[in-house]
Amino acid sequence: MFDLAGLAQGFGIAFTSVNLLWAFIGALLGTAVGVLPGLGPAATIALLLPVSMKMGSPVTAIILMSGIFYGAMYGGSTTSILLNIPGEAASVVTCMDGHQMARKGRAGAALGIAAIGSFVAGTVGVIGLSAVAPPLASFALRFGPPEYFSLTVVGLLLATYLAGDQPLRGFIMAVLGLILGCIGLDPLSGAVRFAFGVPDLMSNLDFVTLAMGLFGVGEILVSLEEGSAASILTTTVKNVFPTLADLARSGWAMVRGSVIGFFVGILPGGGAVLSSLVSYAVEKRVSKHPEEFGQGAIEGVAGPEAANNSAASASFIPLLTLGIPGNASTAMIFAALLIHGVTPGPFLIKEHPDVFWGVVASMYIGNVMLLVLNLPLVGMWAKLLKVPYAFLAPMIMVLTLVGVFSVGNSVFDIWVMLALGVLGYLARKLAFDLGPLLLAFVLGPIMERSLRQSLLMSGGRPGIFLARPISATLLAAAALFLAFGAWSGRRRRRQAAPA
Amino acid sequence: MNAWYRTTAVLLLLVSGLVLQQSVQVLRIHEDGQPGSGFMPFGLGLALAALSLALLVKHRRRDAERRPFWERRAWLHPLLAVALTAGFIVVFDDVGAITSVAVLVTCWLWLVSRKSLPISALTGVLTAAAVHVIFERFLQTPFPRGLLF
Amino acid sequence: MRRLVWRLGAVVAALAAAGAVAAAEFPDKPVQLIVPYGAGGSTDLLARAVAQVAPRYFSQPLVVVNKPGGGAIPGRLDVTRAKADGYTLLFGYGSGEDLVVPHQRQIPYDVFKDFETVARISIHSIVIAVPAESPYKSLADLAKAGKEKGSLTAAVSTKGAAVDITFLLFGKAAGIKVVTIPGSGGADAVTRLIGGHADFGGGHPSEVIPHIKAGRLRALGVALEKRDGTLPNVPTCKEQGYDVVTAGSVKGIAAPKGTPREVVAALESRFQKIAADPEFHRIMADLSQPVDFMTAAQYRPWLEAASAQYAGLIKTLGVETK
Incomplete structure (x- = not known):
């Protein structure tokens, strides 16, 4: 199964100076757009499509594009940790503990662990890609609407679980996120919901707008209230790099996160988000000190970061072996392959082994480059927080304003972001956790669509969710999870009561 | 503190009312025996109403001391x-x-x-x-x- | 103060002079192609292919601007509101949002009165396909199965869109009940079909051809009057005895109403040259998109006829959205 000769051929291709150079440029550009809010990797790849058409070989073009894709994955976690602004859905979870670490002066450690975790995950992902790609891809195809519905139910439960000791507020935020996800066109009937006659509201809200508003703008407003003198980081930045103790604590978290990310990430649509959620929940469950989660537990950064990075590698499996792009970025890469006359699919490995193995090998090299590129940058990023917040605040604000505009080229989106910023500010003052809202917003549309599709498939009978084995297993897991949560919550209360 | 949450709960109840009104009057809960465009919003409206009532009940007690939402001129x-x-x-x-x-x-x-x-x-x-x-x-x-x- | 006024005056004069010189040659600044869909979709790729070849025929670059969301309505609305100077063009004029949606719900502009037609670049037919392991080899097999099972499910991208209407029309022509299952777009519908989560499905050639080549899908019929150039071996529905002919999804270019006639003509002739360019044909072939050019004078009446045809179909099939 494990094709060593193929991998060796791939490294031979990737190690040419041209391809190494483009892998580096890709990783660098990707990190840059990941750090900048707004314009995501998909739009950047679209911008570079004409450049790639001029490149002689499709391998080089894909090396550049995949470099941008996973570079952005990594760059997105930088803003999550430093500024509490998730660049994409998969880094919402990173905000939880990563930003808390930064607040405690451990931004460097969090960033370092994220870089190392991404590297470990990349390694696991590449090994997985070369070993089990084709059979796994056909397994992913068996995920039809009923399976997706059950999967999102599990995901939503995990998302509210993030809210920690306030499950009621967590559920409220999740429901609000689901409602926000309903605004716009109903994907199934084409009806317009909650638009109140405003044409701009007929479009579904964009994730970036929501994240920038609730997290970014909300955070700025809260910190202004604390008085401009108080910066977000009161303590000085100490030990920029993760210590040996940090590494020991997070080592297994990275490995577990990588494996989870690899398997969940194969699923088209939402794979990366779900994998980071699952990894966070697993880490909290196996940890010896679960009370530290949400307060800056390093495993809470290492696991999910590893998971979303290995999910990024895994999303290449359906793309390369089936020709099915699972997200916007891989859709652009798919288009680039077509333009170069390469049709991704089961014959890709046979017909264009140079493309398949070249890309796999270059992903590995790209991961090494990201590590080399980012470890020195960690110190620089951490120093950024020494800029007085009085100056930093308006600049972050400008970055979010301009960034949101660049996504949809629409002024209306900026208004929406500002309004959500006020909402985020109020929620923060009332200690409502915003993570579940954002995650529910991402998962909600998938859940509603798959629910209604399943019922159309079965002629309206809900039995379909239990009749299909994968779906039934997932639902059973969700039920167990709920029961266990209720039981342990009660036990905790009973223990607390006599005291 | 409790007073703030009671206010929040009332505001959320208003939101749930709006969601329910829209899903019943503007959208369709059922379409040819299948869930329609208002099905999920209707469920969410009910859920939000229930959760805000729970929030209201949880914070029903009076505050021991009154604290303003904003400290002096913090707004x-x-x-x-x-x-x-x-x-x-x-x-x-x-x-x-x-x-x-x-x-x-x-x-x-x-x-x-x-x-x-x-x-x-x-x-x-x-x-x-x-x-x-x-x-x-x-x-x-x-x-x-x-x-x- | 007086000096300020003087300087301001100088600036205005300089700008006016620059404007006068510029007016001589169109275009004197980049032309924006507004794509009301996301990056990576078929319209976006077509626009980028055009922009790629354009430097040979335009003195200024064509810039692709994605304005996705809102059922592709807000992006179109922006074009109708843009300055009618030929620097802001709608790319994708003639898609389902122009031909089908206006018959189903109210939209904030008029598809024909608020745009100047510039040209048609491509036309995407609708292909009916089944998974490769499916036992159905022809539309007749499919119809027979439908009669036995009582109804067939079909994976489609969006409800009430051209593909949805075409499949319902097939159901009507074959006398079977077709339940269409919409989702989040063309790629999603094709993925569900390959996974076997629907009896049949399909979409535009650019969406299904990679999978037909890879042996995962089998095309059964094309809903056109003549066979599709990108799928010469697939018979039309009409050849198989089912009167299913629709306009499909058309990709044209439009300018805001009131754009000067000579500017529209300049654009039209340049797009005509692009459509004849061999490199453009090569890129389009790789994307599995046919090139089918029409001038504004040909395209406008064609569009009106297609719109009327869809209006009739929507009425007979009862496909309305609320």
């Missing part, structure tokens, strides 16, 4: 920031992106952060230049152009 800076940003969005299309960025940063530093005017203006212009280089040159964002740029 001033966030409000000022929101107002400045709103102003920015209003003029964004006509004045042009780059100019409005410079003006926003300058005003913010001068009014909210209380920096001296020259420093504020300098930072504003530098920020605008950075935005121009990164977003307009490098990422080719089609910003609205205005009087100066």
Whole structure:
């Protein structure tokens, strides 16, 4: 199964100076757009499509594009940790503990662990890609609407679980996120919901707008209230790099996160988000000190970061072996392959082994480059927080304003972001956790669509969710999870009561 | 504290009312025996109503001591920031992106952060230049152009 | 103060002079192609292919601007509101949002009165396909199965869109009940079909051809009057005895109403040259998109006829959205 000769051929291709150079440029550009809010990797790849058409070989073009894709994955976690602004859905979870670490002066450690975790995950992902790609891809195809519905139910439960000791507020935020996800066109009937006659509201809200508003703008407003003198980081930045103790604590978290990310990430649509959620929940469950989660537990950064990075590698499996792009970025890469006359699919490995193995090998090299590129940058990023917040605040604000505009080229989106910023500010003052809202917003549309599709498939009978084995297993897991949560919550209360 | 949550719960109840009204009157809960466009919103409206009632019950007790939502004048800076940003969005299309960025940063530093005017203006212009280089040159964002740029 | 006024005056004069010089030659600044869909979709790729070849025929670059969301309505609305100077063009004029949606719900502009037609670049037919392991080899097999099972499920991208209407029309022509299952777009519908989560499905050639080549899908019929150039071996529905002919999804270019006639003509002739360019044909072939050019004078009446045809179909099939 494990094709060593193929991998060796791939490294031979990737190690040419041209391809190494483009892998580096890709990783660098990707990190840059990941750090900048707004314009995501998909739009950047679209911008570079004409450049790639001029490149002689499709391998080089894909090396550049995949470099941008996973570079952005990594760059997105930088803003999550430093500024509490998730660049994409998969880094919402990173905000939880990563930003808390930064607040405690451990931004460097969090960033370092994220870089190392991404590297470990990349390694696991590449090994997985070369070993089990084709059979796994056909397994992913068996995920039809009923399976997706059950999967999102599990995901939503995990998302509210993030809210920690306030499950009621967590559920409220999740429901609000689901409602926000309903605004716009109903994907199934084409009806317009909650638009109140405003044409701009007929479009579904964009994730970036929501994240920038609730997290970014909300955070700025809260910190202004604390008085401009108080910066977000009161303590000085100490030990920029993760210590040996940090590494020991997070080592297994990275490995577990990588494996989870690899398997969940194969699923088209939402794979990366779900994998980071699952990894966070697993880490909290196996940890010896679960009370530290949400307060800056390093495993809470290492696991999910590893998971979303290995999910990024895994999303290449359906793309390369089936020709099915699972997200916007891989859709652009798919288009680039077509333009170069390469049709991704089961014959890709046979017909264009140079493309398949070249890309796999270059992903590995790209991961090494990201590590080399980012470890020195960690110190620089951490120093950024020494800029007085009085100056930093308006600049972050400008970055979010301009960034949101660049996504949809629409002024209306900026208004929406500002309004959500006020909402985020109020929620923060009332200690409502915003993570579940954002995650529910991402998962909600998938859940509603798959629910209604399943019922159309079965002629309206809900039995379909239990009749299909994968779906039934997932639902059973969700039920167990709920029961266990209720039981342990009660036990905790009973223990607390006599005291 | 409890009073704030009671207010929140009432506001959320209003939201759930709006959601329920829309899903019943504007959308369709059922369509040919299948869930329609209002099915999920209706369920969510009910869930939100139930959860806000739970919140109301949980915080039914009176507060031992009354605390204002904002400490003395703490609302001033966030409000000022929101107002400045709103102003920015209003003029964004006509004045042009780059100019409005410079003006926003300058005003913010001068009014909210209380920096001296020259420093504020300098930072504003530098920020605008950075935005121009990164977003307009490098990422080719089609910003609205205005009087100066 | 007086000096300020003087300087301002100088600036205005300089700008006016620059404007006068510029007016001589169109275009004197980049032309924006507004794509009301996301990056990576078929319309976006077509626009980028055009922009790629354009430097040979335009003195200024064509810039692709994505304005996705809102059922592709807000992006179109922006074009109708843009300055009618030929520097802001709608790319994708003639898609389902122009031909089908206006018959189903209210939209904030008029598809024909608020745009100047510039040209047609491509036309995407609708292909009916089944998974490769499915036992159905022809539309007749499919119809027979439908009669036995009582109804067939079909994976489609969006409800009430051209593909949805075409499949319902097939159901009507074959006398069977077709339950269409919409989702989040063309790629999603094809993925569900390959996974076997629907009896049949399909979409535009650019969406299904990679999978037909890879042996995962089998095309059964094309809903056109003549066979599709990108799928010469697939018979039309009409050849198989089912009167299913629709306009499909058309990709044209439009300018805001009131754009000067000579500007529209300049654009039209340049797009005509692009459509004849061999490199453009090569890129389009790789994307599995046919090139099918029409001038504004040909395209406008064609569009009106297609719109009327869809209006009739929507009425007879009862496909309305609320």
